Amino acid sequence: MQIFNTLTRSKEDFKPIEPGKVRMYVCGPTVYNFIHIGNARPMIVFDTVRRYMEYKGLDVNYVSNFTDVDDKIIKEAIEEGSTSEEVSQRFIAECKKDMASLNVKPATTHPLATGEIDGMIDMISTLIEKGYAYRAEDGTVYYRTRKFEGYGKLSHKNIDDLEGGHRDIKVTGDDNKEDPLDFVLWKPKKEGEPFWESPWCDGRPGWHIECSVMSKKYLGDEIDIHAGGEDLIFPHHENEIAQSEAANGKQFSRYWMHNAFLNIDNKKMSKSLGNFFTVREILEKYDPMVLRFFMLNAHYRSPLNFSADLMEAAKNSLLRIMTAEEKLKDLLAAGNGAETKTADEENLLKESENYVKKFEDAMEDDFNTADAIAAVFELVKFINVNVNEERSKEFVTEIKKTLDTLSDVLGLKIEKEEELLDSDIEALIQERQDARKNKDFARADEIRDILKDKGIILEDSREGVKWKRA
Ligand code: AMP
Ligand code: ZN
Numbered sequence: 001m002q003i004f005n006t007l008t009r010s011k012e013d014f015k016p017i018e019p020g021k022v023r024m025y026v027c028g029p030t031v032y033n034f035i036h037i038g039n040a041r042p043m044i045v046f047d048t049v050r051r052y053m054e055y056k057g058l059d060v061n062y063v064s065n066f067t068d069v070d071d072k073i074i075k076e077a078i079e080e081g082s083t084s085e086e087v088s089q090r091f092i093a094e095c096k097k098d099m100a101s102l103n104v105k106p107a108t109t110h111p112l113a114t115g116e117i118d119g120m121i122d123m124i125s126t127l128i129e130k131g132y133a134y135r136a137e138d139g140t141v142y143y144r145t146r147k148f149e150g151y152g153k154l155s156h157k158n159i160d161d162l163e164g165g166h167r168d169i170k171v172t173g174d175d176n177k178e179d180p181l182d183f184v185l186w187k188p189k190k191e192g193e194p195f196w197e198s199p200w201c202d203g204r205p206g207w208h209i210e211c212s213v214m215s216k217k218y219l220g221d222e223i224d225i226h227a228g229g230e231d232l233i234f235p236h237h238e239n240e241i242a243q244s245e246a247a248n249g250k251q252f253s254r255y256w257m258h259n260a261f262l263n264i265d266n267k268k269m270s271k272s273l274g275n276f277f278t279v280r281e282i283l284e285k286y287d288p289m290v291l292r293f294f295m296l297n298a299h300y301r302s303p304l305n306f307s308a309d310l311m312e313a314a315k316n317s318l319l320r321i322m323t324a325e326e327k328l329k330d331l332l333a334a335g336n337g338a339e340t341k342t343a344d345e346e347n348l349l350k351e352s353e354n355y356v357k358k359f360e361d362a363m364e365d366d367f368n369t370a371d372a373i374a375a376v377f378e379l380v381k382f383i384n385v386n387v388n389e390e391r392s393k394e395f396v397t398e399i400k401k402t403l404d405t406l407s408d409v410l411g412l413k414i415e416k417e418e419e420l421l422d423s424d425i426e427a428l429i430q431e432r433q434d435a436r437k438n439k440d441f442a443r444a445d446e447i448r449d450i451l452k453d454k455g456i457i458l459e460d461s462r463e464g465v466k467w468k469r470a
Contacts, residue, residue: 015254016224017222024219024223032070034098043099045300063111068114074194078192121198124185127185127246136177145183155235187206189202208240226252229258230260260304261304264306265306296369322416352399428447
């Protein structure tokens, strides 16, 4: 298995530190809003990396954090008159719902920054003891960037070139820094903000220290893979390396993986350009599997453009795979063929193994999901040509298993959902009305969500509840 390592800028053979086991850390979102479709890219991409590794028999310990204390969360809390805890808890729950819709497996551990403050204080103390950090007069603790010899090795930046461009890493409280390159590990509290006690001042951690600490706690000092979007290479991941390697005295992560950005209609997604979409908004228009399939149609290191046309194309392509799956299912349900496979079918099965091999070769080559999907389409074509009512059950079962396994590695659910009959819909609507009358709003909301998942839209009107299929 080859992985493109940002650290060396080359594809390298993947060798885990402990044979058979993978320790993987993926930087998670800051939870102040619903996740946007850009955030969904690393989730889907690295979930697919994990799934492929598990398919190969590796035991993956997958850690992904939620940043639940941050300026943006505090701002949101102030705006809505609640607390940052309330805001982050709500959006963590919403993010988990989106992940489930997109068939992104829950991480082995999803640590929260606010649950790991003690570890952060420990690591900052170690850095101060070792001379890599210092407390400024106002209580801010800074990392002494120049002291870390390898600084710039991930982003391939020369520390002396950074001086002029230090705006990139400028942070609050700059006046007290020894050097403009130094970055914050701990910052003093401000009025109305959440804070924790520390040996330096009441305050809260800087963002970079979170990931160094959570990775150490759940995966150890040395890990196999650290991943995230390419915007995190500098300064976030560069700073994580400086912190972890200075504190632990060991190489932090062997492989660094970064996904390229998702753009909208060839422009950077931004609220001010009015081209900002949450996953939730997109899932109102498309099946979540279409979004997942769309993301995997590009290599994770290539920029990906999102547009309505491309989503339509993804929808139609995915439908071809789903139709092949349905054909296999229907044949098995009809049960017309003989029980056991013939010699001819045995040969066909051998032929189908070529597509599995192509799929694996693509995935072994730095997770080239675009080529892996092309191999799945070759298998679909093979099914369309070679599978019919005369085939034995054993043959159809084995082909179906192959298609299901490859789809599952990509995290694609390819079974067409059973459509609800009109009578079922009306019965559910009646049950929802009854639940509302009985003030059982939880059940009423649950029914609305069930119907929504099946593409049924409810409209409450004066004449009663109307419904339509999306
Ligand atoms: P954030 O909440 O901004 O820290 O982002 C969470 C994750 O989403 C990080 O790995 C980011 O690199 C990634 N990310 C943010 N925007 C995009 C985008 N437009 N395309 C791809 N990845 C993104
Ligand atoms: Zn991180």
